[in-house]
Amino acid sequence: MAGGTDRGRRRRLSAAAHHGHADRMPGRIETGNKMNRQDTKVAKTKKRTSVAYLGVLGVLVVLCFSGCGQREVAAPTLIAVTNGPLHVWASYGGKLESRRVHTIMSQLGGQATLVELMPEGLRVEPGVVLARLDPTRIEREIVKLEGAFAAAKSEYESQKNAEWPLKLGELERQQAEAQAREAEERQFLTDSRTLLKDDLVTAQEIRQQEGKVAQAEAKTHQIVQQIKLSREYLQPLGLEQAHAKLAAAERELSLARQELQACTITAPAAGVVGYLPTYFGNEFRVARVGDTIFMNLPFMIIPDMHSLVVHCYVPEAELGRITTGAAAQIVPVAFPDMILTGTVESVGATAQVVAEKPAWQKYFHVVIALQTTNERLRSGMSVTAHILAYERKSALLLPRAAVRWQGTAASVKLQQELRAIKLGWADDRQFEVLDGLKAGDQILQEE
Template sequence: MKRSLAILAVIAAVAAAGGAGAWHLAQRSRALPAGFAQGNGRIEATQVDVATKAAGRVLDVLAEEGDFVQQGQVVAHMDVAETTAALRTAEAQAAQARQSRDTATHVVEQRKGELDLAAKELERQETLVAKGFATEQKVDQYRTTKLTAAAALAAAQSSLAASESAIRAAEAEVERLTRMVADGTLVAPKSGRVIYRLAEPGEVLAAGGKVLTLIDLSDVYMTIFLPAADAGRIGIGAAARLLLEPLPDRAIPAAVSFVSARAQFTPKQVETQRERDRMMFRVKLRVARQLVEQHLEQVKTGITGVGYVRLDPAAPWPAWLQSDLVRQAEGADPTNAKEPAKEPAKDAPAK
């Protein structure tokens, strides 16, 4: 029995190696015409973290690793009971400040009436003094009454202004706490697939603590490395094709969205036919967003393949780099470039 299992394991290993060998043999047998360049790479996508804005306890997490979530979908909740209580306190303080404002408004009206009455009484006494029916002492008394009424009005107006400031401060606090309560509900900033679940219910996270990590499947690309002789001829937006190992006969349309301005040594995980010590330029080939969105459920990152770039715009694509996906993407803008375009150095590569 053990011998049979061992034989089956050997057969499976040989089959897997044969499949990989067949893939590489097929790639070597396809001659690339002049005007094109190629490089090996793997499918990548932008990672997006879903994190807390403030420190707190995780109440629940509604997504699992491997789940596909839509933009705006609720994926987790933080415990905001204390913040909600503080919000109710702030709302009560705002209401109290409005009541104080109303009281101050009434006092201002009252002080205005008192000042108006004092002014009229003073005017009458001054008239009587001119006719000899009142004394200067009486006039001085009403003049003092008017000044007191004016000071009381000024104090009431200051109290009203203070009440208005208290209302603005209370409303600002209500707005801040309302936002904090809303931030306790974590939503997916992008449509994508969950690759890491980093927190569980009951855990206490610091501000900025990560709960989930998504990959943005609307931003899918392959990074390849090309020598200076080829990188110097590439323009942003140049047409490209991708052949993936699981789909060796189905070309995927793409476009150059980024060319590094600096050369670097080729990473070890990238196999090229050039010497390892040659300096290479990083080139990003982005798949059309419209095409990716039509096949979101099938998109996977980490898949290896080969990227082909057309250096000569007049060169026709070979037949083995045509497919239904290419025809489907005709008329779409495959760049969707988010990175600033930089012209690659055209100098000879450093040794």
């Protein structure tokens, strides 16, 4: 009985303890219940979101496959065959140059020093000073030559106006005296012969007197000859020598003055100043103030910018496009907005090999004369030359996009057929149709 009583007591204590513990922790049990309810709510929300995402994705997939299966077909593009002008231009790189280039060099004999130099690149008019050379040596020489010229002129004037008139005057006076002396001796001889008849003089005295007359006559003849020779030979020769000496002095002085003028170098024509590199000692460069310039050494150029030409080289395969007299448009690389007009002036007669091009490829030299110019242009500029290769005022035109090619055969697609056509010249946008189409035909554009 005691054992049963103990087991009953323990069950009652255990039940009382269990109820007592529950009464002491009511908050913890309630909190656990709330957390369980929140977890359940979150799980339901995630499930609904996943279902929504799957629905949207399904709709997108359906739309995608639906669109791919029902793709809209674009309407074909039609291009009309038209009549209009056609201008075909052949383009080549070229170089702009002046037809006339004036070379500037020193005209002084020997050497001279540059003391003034016009800056390169300036536009000048005729007569503008380009450079000055040191004139000191020439000025000293001119002083000496002016003295020599004055002396030669004085000598010539002296001979012409004083020396020879005095010499001839003296000879004429001597002639008069000789003639008077001769006349006196002749008169005395005549008188002596009269006295001889009266035996007042001897025959010996007559012979002596005749000798005196002969001497007087010879003297007169000598003076007359001297006067004649002086006037005919000596005076002209003397004056000619003096004049030649004067002329030589004058020429030397004139040359020196020309050299002095040559010390100032002016522009022979309107243009832009350009320097020419040359050797100064061991340096190859352009001239500078202080450099020594030798005679006939070019150191500057003045291109005449009123007469310009373009030089270009046309490949042999394209020579058939170029004809003399064809119109041309020139566009300088430096000024792409500038268009100059010109005409083909000449086409080379001999094929050439161009530097930096394959040796097997031949070119022909073409010269284009410009009809217009611009003050911004400079000789040597790179340009693009557009030469009119073909022109037709009314051509049957077809855009390039409408042409179908099979090898070298051209065709177009009309709405009912694929038609072969014959094409002619073309520019960068359209062909000229020679056969197979007419104006107004509608062509399907090549896709």
